[in-house]
Amino acid sequence: MTLLEIRDLKVSYGEREVVHGVNLSVGAGCRTALVGESGSGKSVTARAVLQLDVAASLSGSVSLKGQELVGAKASELRSVRGSRVGLVFQDPLTSLNPVMTIGWQIMQPLVIRGVKKKEARERGIALLARLGVKDASRRFDDYPHQFSGGMRQRVVIAIAVIAEPELLIADEPTTALDVRVQAQVLDLLHEVAVERGMAVLLITHDLGVVAGFADDVVVMRHGRIVETAPVAQLFADPQHPYTKGLLGAVPRLDRDPAQRLVSVEEIEAVAG
Numbered sequence: 001m002t003l004l005e006i007r008d009l010k011v012s013y014g015e016r017e018v019v020h021g022v023n024l025s026v027g028a029g030c031r032t033a034l035v036g037e038s039g040s041g042k043s044v045t046a047r048a049v050l051q052l053d054v055a056a057s058l059s060g061s062v063s064l065k066g067q068e069l070v071g072a073k074a075s076e077l078r079s080v081r082g083s084r085v086g087l088v089f090q091d092p093l094t095s096l097n098p099v100m101t102i103g104w105q106i107m108q109p110l111v112i113r114g115v116k117k118k119e120a121r122e123r124g125i126a127l128l129a130r131l132g133v134k135d136a137s138r139r140f141d142d143y144p145h146q147f148s149g150g151m152r153q154r155v156v157i158a159i160a161v162i163a164e165p166e167l168l169i170a171d172e173p174t175t176a177l178d179v180r181v182q183a184q185v186l187d188l189l190h191e192v193a194v195e196r197g198m199a200v201l202l203i204t205h206d207l208g209v210v211a212g213f214a215d216d217v218v219v220m221r222h223g224r225i226v227e228t229a230p231v232a233q234l235f236a237d238p239q240h241p242y243t244k245g246l247l248g249a250v251p252r253l254d255r256d257p258a259q260r261l262v263s264v265e266e267i268e269a270v271a272g
């Protein structure tokens with residue numbers, strides 16, 4: 001069953017159209033990666049789902065289980081945000097409130113939906129522990145500055161998923177983190193998504209992280225989708241020259257180390 005269906009989405013800032021008719025779907029419980037280089041329009045597309053950007057004008061259709069979101073009332077979008085669609089962005093520091101404890105912030109999505117504080121706290125602590133934060137019940141009352149970057153991003157993920165959304169939009173969730181921590185956080189996100197049957201739209205410029213995470217991959221370039229395929233098929237038999245170029249730039253353990261990486265300029269030259 002299709003959960004999120006984006007059809008002919010166009011996004012403009014003033015006179016400048018930056019997304020030119022995108023079609024993309026995410027199945028219920030499925031993980032879809034939207035990949036492409038910087039500036040290709042991935043974030044603009046992701047933000048358009050919940051119309052987070054007031055400066056952007058949109059046309060086309062974004063439907064969440066049949067509910068049309070383009071042109072929906074602000075109150076309708078507010079109720080979708082957080083409860084049916086969770087959001088995780090690149091920089092955990094800007095997503096967290098520095099003057100509130102992380103526990104308070106994790107509990108909020110439940111408390112505003114009427115869950116009693118005691119239960120919200122228990123569920124928050126259990127989730128934080130599930131996300132690999134040691135000594136979660138004591139750390140629950142700490143402030144964001146008392147956490148490392150990787151731990152903060154686990155807190156952001158906890159806030160995004162505690163109300164059990166059907167879809168999580170994660171925009172470069174690990175890019176700001178230490179390389180060593182990136183894989184741990186993505187693995188956790190994958191596990192939690194599978195456990196909860198939650199669909200994920202993962203935005204990334206890094207095809208290297210996609211193989212172990214996504215079911216389907218959508219490749220975007222210059223505001224357009226150039227290729228959509230199940231992950232194994234995309235890696236085994238990429239169709240578009242741009243995808244081939246992107247794959248050529250992914251370091252692979254199974255490849256001859258003497259084989260050099262492809263530069264962005266070469267990708268541009270091949271893709272035209």
Ligand SMILES: Nc1ncnc2c1ncn2[C@@H]1O[C@H](COP(=O)(O)OP(=O)(O)OP(=O)(O)O)[C@@H](O)[C@H]1O
Binds near residue numbers: 045205
């Ligand atoms: N608020 C804005 N106002 C005007 N133009 C914008 C705005 N946000 C994004 N753009 C433009 O839209 C285009 C696509 O940007 P977008 O952020 O979606 O790219 P991206 O693929 O997510 O890249 P990155 O990984 O660098 O974020 C870019 O040309 C960018 O300059």
